[in-house]
Amino acid sequence: MFNPLRFTDGVSKAAKHPNALLAFSAGPRVCIGQNLAMLEAKTAMTLILQRFSWSLSSDYKYAPVNLSLQPQYGLPIVVNALHV
Numbered sequence: 001m002f003n004p005l006r007f008t009d010g011v012s013k014a015a016k017h018p019n020a021l022l023a024f025s026a027g028p029r030v031c032i033g034q035n036l037a038m039l040e041a042k043t044a045m046t047l048i049l050q051r052f053s054w055s056l057s058s059d060y061k062y063a064p065v066n067l068s069l070q071p072q073y074g075l076p077i078v079v080n081a082l083h084v
């Protein structure tokens, strides 16, 4: 089962071996289609996400931390299908 929370501490900590989720490999045999595949994935995600409305949940607590202002208690959002 896909568990997105496994990536909470970064991709290198998401599996037992730090390189287990190196989807396109690395080094001299790295996938030459990586940029194309990532572009295609972003295009597909854009088409899917456009079919939903997104708003901040009332559970959200404003508490930015770290240099990148990461939300300390997450970013709960309310997602609704637009039926387009």
Ligand code: HEM
Pocket: 022, 023, 024, 025, 028, 029, 030, 031, 032, 033, 034, 036, 037
């Ligand atoms: C989600 C999509 C993709 C994934 C996860 C993926 C993953 C990989 C991985 C892991 C390798 C290394 C294999 C090895 O160690 O020998 C590889 C190699 C390669 N991939 Fe992909 N790939 C993807 C899409 C593509 C696309 C779209 C193309 C071309 C348009 C492509 C072309 C190649 C080629 C030609 C190699 C051989 C590179 C070499 O050995 O010099 N891949 N891919």
